[in-house]
Amino acid sequence: MSLIRRSNVFDPFSLDLWDPFEGFPFGSGSSSSLFPSFPRTSSETAAFAGARIDWKETPEAHVFKADVPGLKKEEVKVEVEDGNILQISGERNKEQEEKTDTWHRVERSSGRFLRRFRLPENAKTEQIRAAMENGVLTVTVPKEDVKKPEVKSIQISG
Numbered sequence: 001m002s003l004i005r006r007s008n009v010f011d012p013f014s015l016d017l018w019d020p021f022e023g024f025p026f027g028s029g030s031s032s033s034l035f036p037s038f039p040r041t042s043s044e045t046a047a048f049a050g051a052r053i054d055w056k057e058t059p060e061a062h063v064f065k066a067d068v069p070g071l072k073k074e075e076v077k078v079e080v081e082d083g084n085i086l087q088i089s090g091e092r093n094k095e096q097e098e099k100t101d102t103w104h105r106v107e108r109s110s111g112r113f114l115r116r117f118r119l120p121e122n123a124k125t126e127q128i129r130a131a132m133e134n135g136v137l138t139v140t141v142p143k144e145d146v147k148k149p150e151v152k153s154i155q156i157s158g
Contacts, residue, residue, distance in 0.1 A: 051113035053088065062123060062141040064088070066115070069135035070108075078130045078139055081116075084123065086141065089114040 053066040066088055068076055076090035094110040097103075119125065124142040131138050 051088075051115055053115050053117075055117065057143075059143075061143055062119065064117070064137075064139040064141070066137040066139070067135065068132070068137050071135070073132045076132065076137055078128070078137075080119075080125045080128065083125060084119045084121075086117045086119055086128075086139065087114065088116075088137070088139065 051066060051068070053064055056063050056065075064086065068090060071090055071092060075092070076088070079087045079089075081087050089112065091112045092108075092110045119141060122144045124144055127142045129140045
């Protein structure tokens with residue numbers, strides 16, 4: 001079964017269907033008669049679901065902080081789509097397996113991740129800055145100055 005595609009940029013899980021039971025001995029396509037079978041999804045979805053991003057607004061800017069441990073800046077992309085959609089994506093490669101290796105546990109996700117955010121009208125998309133330090137990507141989107149309404153005092157005659 002293919003992934004269900006939706007396009008709500010406000011819902012962080014709207015681009016893929018995530019299977020919370022993937023890797024369990026039941027469900028997810030196993031032949032167990034006690035539990036229903038869930039659609040099988042790729043490991044890329046787990047990596048997508050694991051891309052945690054904070055978004056805060058300051059008086060000067062919108063600031064996005066993404067945890068991308070183990071990735072180099074060359075493996076992460078920051079793009080603006082359609083003029084107002086901030087897209088953060090990247091790929092974490094799977095570790096090479098040697099035939100002599102014995103794995104006891106695999107918990108770190110690998111694969112592609114993608115997060116999209118609709119930026120507000122006051123975002124200066126042409127001045128976006130991105131920096132990466134200690135596995136944290138920081139994307140700063142400056143805001144336009146709010147124009148205060150000009151008040152002109154009118155003299156009352158009479």
